[in-house]
Amino acid sequence: MARWATVGANDRINPGLHASVLDQLGVLITSGAFPSGHVLRIEQLEDRFGVSRSVIREAIRVLESMGLLSSRRRVGLTVAPRAGWNLFDPRVIRWRLDGADRHQLLLSLGELRRGVEPVAAALAARHATPEQCGVLTGAVMQMAVHGKAGDLEAYLAADIVFHRTLLRASGNEMLGALTDVVAEVLTARTHHHLMPAHPQPEAIRRHAEVAQAVQAGDPEAAERAMRDILEETARAMLTTPPKDTTGAVED
Amino acid sequence: MARWATVGANDRINPGLHASVLDQLGVLITSGAFPSGHVLRIEQLEDRFGVSRSVIREAIRVLESMGLLSSRRRVGLTVAPRAGWNLFDPRVIRWRLDGADRHQLLLSLGELRRGVEPVAAALAARHATPEQCGVLTGAVMQMAVHGKAGDLEAYLAADIVFHRTLLRASGNEMLGALTDVVAEVLTARTHHHLMPAHPQPEAIRRHAEVAQAVQAGDPEAAERAMRDILEETARAMLTTPPKDTTGAVED
DNA sequence: AACGCCTAATTAATCATATCTTTTAGCTGT
DNA sequence: ACAGCTAAAAGATATGATTAATTAGGCGTT
Numbered sequence: 001m002a003r004w005a006t007v008g009a010n011d012r013i014n015p016g017l018h019a020s021v022l023d024q025l026g027v028l029i030t031s032g033a034f035p036s037g038h039v040l041r042i043e044q045l046e047d048r049f050g051v052s053r054s055v056i057r058e059a060i061r062v063l064e065s066m067g068l069l070s071s072r073r074r075v076g077l078t079v080a081p082r083a084g085w086n087l088f089d090p091r092v093i094r095w096r097l098d099g100a101d102r103h104q105l106l107l108s109l110g111e112l113r114r115g116v117e118p119v120a121a122a123l124a125a126r127h128a129t130p131e132q133c134g135v136l137t138g139a140v141m142q143m144a145v146h147g148k149a150g151d152l153e154a155y156l157a158a159d160i161v162f163h164r165t166l167l168r169a170s171g172n173e174m175l176g177a178l179t180d181v182v183a184e185v186l187t188a189r190t191h192h193h194l195m196p197a198h199p200q201p202e203a204i205r206r207h208a209e210v211a212q213a214v215q216a217g218d219p220e221a222a223e224r225a226m227r228d229i230l231e232e233t234a235r236a237m238l239t240t241p242p243k244d245t246t247g248a249v250e251d
Numbered sequence: 252m253a254r255w256a257t258v259g260a261n262d263r264i265n266p267g268l269h270a271s272v273l274d275q276l277g278v279l280i281t282s283g284a285f286p287s288g289h290v291l292r293i294e295q296l297e298d299r300f301g302v303s304r305s306v307i308r309e310a311i312r313v314l315e316s317m318g319l320l321s322s323r324r325r326v327g328l329t330v331a332p333r334a335g336w337n338l339f340d341p342r343v344i345r346w347r348l349d350g351a352d353r354h355q356l357l358l359s360l361g362e363l364r365r366g367v368e369p370v371a372a373a374l375a376a377r378h379a380t381p382e383q384c385g386v387l388t389g390a391v392m393q394m395a396v397h398g399k400a401g402d403l404e405a406y407l408a409a410d411i412v413f414h415r416t417l418l419r420a421s422g423n424e425m426l427g428a429l430t431d432v433v434a435e436v437l438t439a440r441t442h443h444h445l446m447p448a449h450p451q452p453e454a455i456r457r458h459a460e461v462a463q464a465v466q467a468g469d470p471e472a473a474e475r476a477m478r479d480i481l482e483e484t485a486r487a488m489l490t491t492p493p494k495d496t497t498g499a500v501e502d
Numbered sequence: 503a504a505c506g507c508c509t510a511a512t513t514a515a516t517c518a519t520a521t522c523t524t525t526t527a528g529c530t531g532t
Numbered sequence: 533a534c535a536g537c538t539a540a541a542a543g544a545t546a547t548g549a550t551t552a553a554t555t556a557g558g559c560g561t562t
Contacts, residue, residue, distance in 0.1 A: 017545070018312065042515070052546045054305060057516085058312040061269065065313045065342070073515050074553045087428040088339035091316070108425045115370035115426075119362060174359045175366075177338040268517070293543070303518045308544085324543050325525045 021049050022059040023095075029068050029079055030095040040069075040077040066092055090180045097188045106194065109185045110237060114230045116178060117163070120170040121210055121226035122219035127171035135165045136211040143207060147199040155199055156190045162207060166226075169214070194237055203232060272300050273310040274346075280319050280330055281346040291320075291328040317343055341431050348439045357445065360436045361488060365481045367429060368414070371421040372461055372477035373470035378422035386416045387462040394458060398450040406450055407441045413458060417477075420465070445488055454483060 025045075028034050045056045060077060063069040067084040071077045086092060096105050128136075142158035163186065164179045189195055206229045213222035276296075279285050296307045311328060314320040318335040322328050337343060347356050375383070393409035414437065415430045440446055457480045464473035 053515095054308070054545060054547090057305070058309055058544095061309040061313050062316045065316065065340075071515070072553085073551085074513060074555090076514070082424075083427075085428070086340065087425055089316075089337065105424075108423045111370060111374065111421075111423050112367070112425045115366040115368075116363070117366075119366035123362065170362075172359045172362050173333075173356075174338055174363045176334075177336070267515095304543095305517060305519090309516095322543070323525090324523085325527095325541065327542070 017051050017055045018058040021045075021051060021055055022062055024049070025059055025063060026066075026068070026091060026095045027099065029063070030085075030092060031099045034079045036079050036081045038079045039075065040079070042077070068092075088181070090184065093181060093184055097184060102188065102192065103194075106185060106188065106237065109181065110230070110234050113182060113185070114227070114234065116175060117166070117182075117230060118223040118227045120167050120172070120175045121214065121222040123170035123172055123175070124166050125214045125217055125219040125222040128169035128214050132165050132169040133211070133215040136162060136169075136214060137208075139165065140204065140208045140211050143199070144204050147201070147204055150198060152190055152195070152197075152199075156186060159186055159207075162211075166210070166214070189237075196236065203229065206232065268302050268306045269309040272296075272302060272306055273313055275300070276310055276314060277317075277319070277342060277346045278350070280314070281336075281343060282350045285330045287330050287332045289330045290326065291330070293328070296328075319343075339432070341435070344432060344435055348435060353439065353443065354445075357436060357439060357488065360432065361481070361485050364433060364436070365478070365485065367426060368417070368433075368481060369474040369478045371418050371423070371426045372465065372473040374421035374423055374426070375417050376465045376468055376470040376473040379420035379465050383416055383420040384462070384466040387413060387420075387465060388459075390416065391455065391459045391462050394450070395455050398452070398455055401449055403441055403446070403448075403450075407437060410437055413462075417461070417465070440488075447487065454480065457483065 034040065042053055042056050042060070046053060049056070060069060060071060064071060066086045066089050067080055069077050070080050093105070093109075096102070124132075139158045139162035143155055143162065146152075146154035146158060160183045163182050167179045167182065168176045170176065206225055209225040210222055210229070213219075213225055285291065293304060293307050293311070297304060300307070311320060311322060315322060317337045317340050318331055320328050321331050344356075344360075347353070379387075390409045390413035394406055394413065397403075397405035397409060411434045414433050418430045418433065419427045421427065457476055460476035461473055461480070464470075464476055
């Protein structure tokens with residue numbers, strides 16, 4: 001068997017044959033290379049990836065649980081229609097952010113954030129611990145420093161810390177579970193140059209407002225300030241051209 | 252091997268041994284019967300469920316992809332800390348809604364909805380098709396009829412239709428992907444008697460307002476009316492006692 | 503003669519078992 | 533006391549056996 005035929009094309013850090021197969025299949029499906037309704041056979045995949053059935057099956061089970069595939073006897077593996085996909089699965093989000101409809105997805109996620117994060121900010125103003133407040137203001141300071149210096153990577157890191165702690169500080173586990181999603185969005189945005197080259201001081205000021213409102217225990221102010229941030233960035237994304245950088249993600 | 256020892260304890264409609272094992276393990280983990288950090292061994296599970304390795308492994312892969320487990324060589328399967336769980340997975344939500352922390356989860360989901368649905372309403376006011384508007388107003392009428400008649404099950408169905416079409420009409424796929432979650436919440440709420448015995452006419456009027464605003468293409472009004480609905484229901488849930496009906500879900 | 507139902511054969515997923523690889527604990531030698 | 537080796541333990545992978553479903557073909561009935 002021509003083992004390792006295609007495996008290794010994308011060398012994942014994550015060990016395990018099945019993880020590799022899973023990633024490749026996930027990309028193939030979410031990218032539309034295998035369109036909805038397309039039928040695959042296990043044997044065929046066995047061939048294609050040069051691995052055994054168990055490996056394929058394990059990958060398939062996961063894809064199935066994400067709603068990307070459904071497996072029926074005597075028929076094969078049918079690619080499910082998009083409506084059934086679990087779009088909130090972090091893996092699905094990453095695959096799609098790496099794919100062609102990145103810009104579209106970022107807009108959708110932006111609208112989602114516009115709904116979720118203001119609420120999280122309001123809740124955080126009620127529930128944040130002093131320690132979390134400290135982390136928030138610290139993150140804002142980091143943003144200011146690295147933003148001025150033009151170090152986008154460090155700015156991004158601080159931005160992620162800010163939003164992560166805010167969502168966690170909401171005390172709501174569902175909102176907290178969105179941290180990874182938000183982090184993915186922020187990362188994708190800067191890595192694909194959908195942000196202004198220099199972060200505008202306006203944005204940093206707004207983040208500071210949120211942190212202050214949370215610390216002061218003022219839900220309304222926190223919610224309002226957070227809403228401003230997100231509307232600002234939404235506007236920025238709409239004005240920034242799509243700039244189709246598919247494939248070449250390099251920095 | 253004492254096959255079928257525990258399998259069949261919950262008779263799933265969904266065929267496949269692994270699905271059954273998956274469900275049982277999912278419940279055991281989300282319910283806290285296997286606490287975070289607890290270590291399982293494949294062999295042990297093989298025994299317990301009376302199935303072969305492959306079946307266990309496939310279930311495990313899915314659990315792993317949900318962030319409930321992590322598998323390390325020479326160590327076994329470690330139950331992951333709650334922070335890493337993919338709480339948006341419909342299956343995880345269902346397991347937890349069936350479990351002990353149902354009330355807690357419903358509160359969290361309520362706050363999530365408070366963030367998401369008003370935004371969806373605003374977007375729907377921009378993007379809803381005439382047909383969707385028709386479905387919305389139709390659903391409201393159904394709610395009025397069955398609410399007055401006291402037919403909670405039919406009321407629920409109409410309520411689900413309303414929220415489903417609204418989220419879909421937003422034109423945002425991420426928001427649309429939350430329809431199942433919202434449906435689960437609504438269902439769980441009425442089935443566990445966390446709703447007033449007779450739906451208050453106030454709520455129905457608000458739904459009508461949303462439908463009208465969407466049809467009129469007035470985003471602000473739609474958003475405001477939807478926000479009112481959700482704050483109302485949040486208030487209602489806080490006043491309703493927890494009423495621990497774990498297990499006996501019957502109606 | 504045509505339509506419907508039943509049966510058998512084929513095919514592909516599902517389940518079980520055997521082998522391999524990696525990791526770590528424990529020991530031995532310097 | 534520390535480093536390197538060895539062996540056992542447990543998950544990862546591969547292959548063999550089983551089960552279930554679909555389709556085609558034949559037989560019976562209308």
